[in-house]
Amino acid sequence: MKLQTLGQVIRHEELSSKVYYLVLKAPQIAKQATPGQFVQVKCSDTYQPLLRKPFSLHEIDKVDGRISLLYEVKGQGTKSLTKVRVDDYLDLIGPLGSGFSLPPRCRAILVGGGMGIAPLLPLAEKLKEQGQEFAAILGFNEVQKVYRLEAFQKLGQVIVTTLDGSLGEKGLVTQPLERELGSEKYNIIYACGPEAMLKNVSAIADSFGVECQVSLEAYMACGFGACLGCVCQTKELTGPTYSRVCTDGPVFNSREVIWHEG
């Protein structure tokens, strides 16, 4: 059950330019959370920004009652979040949303682009915990903007891509994805990243006939289903409909999603 609680900052550091790693003590959230869920964070005690900001749970440590977030500075909210110090308290609502669902005996391939790697780490951890094999393809812009790689490498096989080839394979995550799927080792894709990437990954999943779960983003006001502000278009039996990213998602089966044109 979601709740509003104060999380105490245990660690807060800049990993690479504008990318921060924030560890919080929040036992009640950690206890209930599953991979793919998120929290709504009050980033400032002023009206600037007015709204809470959603961040995926990047680690879920049920034993120590800790969660972590990985975030990139974009606007007012994330900028003021950087000012939070160790021992400060952050007002959190969570865990929110429907996370990834793990079919029994899944052989998963995780695909993350940039900040989209955030929710894949707890998923990888869970897969490992359950003794299920997986591979992860993580895409970054350049070697200077690679972060949290080791955390993934501890858990399983990782393929890295960079746009400029400064680390790992040069190019997009879709290249190694197609290659790996060709091996027919995998029966499910979990993807999170920019919409254009997700759209391409879905198309590839379709062409290989593999299930694909995508984690979407949307501008949110409440984060718990009350405002209907965060919708994306999905296919239902009755035709296209607007689904709430915050409660019906953020994880959707890629075949349900109606992607934007272009």
Place this chain on the structure above:
Amino acid sequence: MKLQTLGQVIRHEELSSKVYYLVLKAPQIAKQATPGQFVQVKCSDTYQPLLRKPFSLHEIDKVDGRISLLYEVKGQGTKSLTKVRVDDYLDLIGPLGSGFSLPPRCRAILVGGGMGIAPLLPLAEKLKEQGQEFAAILGFNEVQKVYRLEAFQKLGQVIVTTLDGSLGEKGLVTQPLERELGSEKYNIIYACGPEAMLKNVSAIADSFGVECQVSLEAYMACGFGACLGCVCQTKELTGPTYSRVCTDGPVFNSREVIWHEG
């Protein structure tokens, strides 16, 4: 000439509950400032509060290029000002307003109530520098809320009053003021504090036939005469008129001021 400049924080400490002392490196302001002038401070880089906040210059160190402020936490602006740290920069506009004017051969009595003591310190310093005798009557609520006393005591004679008698004389500043004026040693009063105090001090000045300069407060938008938002009512030859506290004041001759009823 007033200017917009960045002042670097050199010292910032809480003197008593909610009262802070802030020392800034701001050579251009220090160079030009006179006692009774003030600065408009951008207390936050958000829209909360939207406006700058005015604070009297509490020290003007032309040699070291420093100024200091003494402030009490009231609302958004002062609250966010408390978060400023040593080495941070504050966006300042100043020096602003018309300060105290010092007639030659003045024998002054300075009367300050609470935060109203702030602009009296540089005045005391100036008087001492010019070799002119003065006394200061400083009124506080209680001994726990007394601050900056020693700074005044270094410069001359100080009479302290507290409402509850926990330090110095019990009661209001007006009692020792009447007594001191009875000695006929003084020919001018400089006063700053709550409006009710200023009104009473003015009446006493009138009854003793002594000149009195009062430093007024007002809610300000610009602080430099452009918005006409900060007016108080004053007597002019042509009748009552609205004068700008920020440029015509904040220091007025008490005989010009039309006080609020009640």
Place this chain on the structure above:
Amino acid sequence: MKVKMEVDIGGLKLQNPVLTASGTFGSGQEYLPFIDLNRLGGVVVKGLTLLPKAGNPPPRLIETPSGLLNAIGLQNPGVDYFIENILPELTSYQTKFIVNISGNTPEEYGVLAQKLSVPGVAALEVNISCPNVKAGGLVFGTDPDLVAEVISVVKGHTNLPVIAKLSPNVTDIQEIARAAEEAGADAISLINTLLGMAIDVETRKPVLGNIVGGLSGPAIKPIALRMVWQVAQAVKIPIIGMGGIVSAQDALEFILAGANAIAIGTGNFINPRVTMEVIAGLEEYCQKTKTEDISHLVGLANPLKMR
């Protein structure tokens, strides 16, 4: 001292004057993890239309300085679905549920009122800020004659208390309020959102899928308060004030201006417990100021208030 917090809003009896604003509180159930619904004055349910409505294409939200622009477009499952599937779930709570309705024609409002005059619905809030297809894309809420027509039709189809919810996008809010009162409205609620927009300077297009949206939140509080103040001078029926309330002090400003009750919208997104804090804060203020009945505060800052 025990403070009397109960208020009577044109026949709608509330245990305290704190409501939730329509469209920001779902049907109330979304807030169960955070607060005890039974402690609320009442819940105003998300706006309903006769037929299900898909709503506007996203993006539907964008923040502005101290404000929120929304263009939800009244997405809702339709009145029949509500009555069959949602209303029964609400009857287990002691709080009052007020249903917000929107129609394309006065007749539609009548049908909605009739259908919703069932046990479990405590009152109807008539949203007259939506497009009026009949009058050619105009908005009901900006024309006193149309306001009167809609309210009369609704009154003719229900015995429930009828609350007219006014749009702030008008020249003369008093004229609109008087029209609603004369047509029989039992209470008035205001304000709905102010029409606004934002443009993305990169794409050079409006940010919202619907181009324009409704502005809510602390940014609009001064305007909302002024309108409540004006309407309190124009009508005798009770007023539910809203627009940017996020604290007990905000709520008090509305009450002192002349509101008999208040509603909180956007504030719930920032702090889902805000309603509970406002109720506690209002009670505390009454105690501190030795006010036995919160209704004694209504309009104290407004000497020209009617009644």
Place this chain on the structure above:
Amino acid sequence: MKVKMEVDIGGLKLQNPVLTASGTFGSGQEYLPFIDLNRLGGVVVKGLTLLPKAGNPPPRLIETPSGLLNAIGLQNPGVDYFIENILPELTSYQTKFIVNISGNTPEEYGVLAQKLSVPGVAALEVNISCPNVKAGGLVFGTDPDLVAEVISVVKGHTNLPVIAKLSPNVTDIQEIARAAEEAGADAISLINTLLGMAIDVETRKPVLGNIVGGLSGPAIKPIALRMVWQVAQAVKIPIIGMGGIVSAQDALEFILAGANAIAIGTGNFINPRVTMEVIAGLEEYCQKTKTEDISHLVGLANPLKMR
């Protein structure tokens, strides 16, 4: 790349599209310590009336979330004093001075226009948001017929470009804008402040001496932008957009919505150099986006813009 920043606002030629909003910039001289007036597109001088005006009793200001409420009450020394004592001091600057005028009757506007049609005045901005004594306390700016009357009279008494400054406190801003255009206005500026208020819960009285005041600043930007967008679809004459602009990005939103020039008011109080930063920011954006003439951006986000 050299960007063409000059704009022509109904015959008023400006070196760049950045103006200051009336009432927030004095006569310009108050800002001499901070900026080079000669680099401004133009200065819109504090509102003048026929006779000197004392203004409203204080308090005249109160902050609200991301906004400022003011009730100055048009304090000014009167038009004759301005012409004799202030205008001569302004002639040493190369920037354009536009004079904002307010009258109690259409005739007063005419007299003001005639008196101000002297060298040194580049254009007249007609403030039609002030009390109209003749029509019994109503406000000119909310009635299209009165707007037309005032503008016609002003046009009949001057050869200077006439800018109609619209009030946002209306139901249909397009109707008002069209009335101004048809009556001969050379340009339209909007928005003036939105009517708002604040209440002090301790004293239980309105905070402002005048009870209500005008809301300005970032809080109102979404509303101002929407109105510029609408007016750009209603009239062919140039538009000066304002309301909450504090950055080049804000200014761009207004230009993309259809404003040919913009004005900054409240922003000057927070950052007296804001106009200079906005001019630089606009030029930079044009360079970055390879826009040779800033006027090419006007209305790009507004496909229904007239012309």
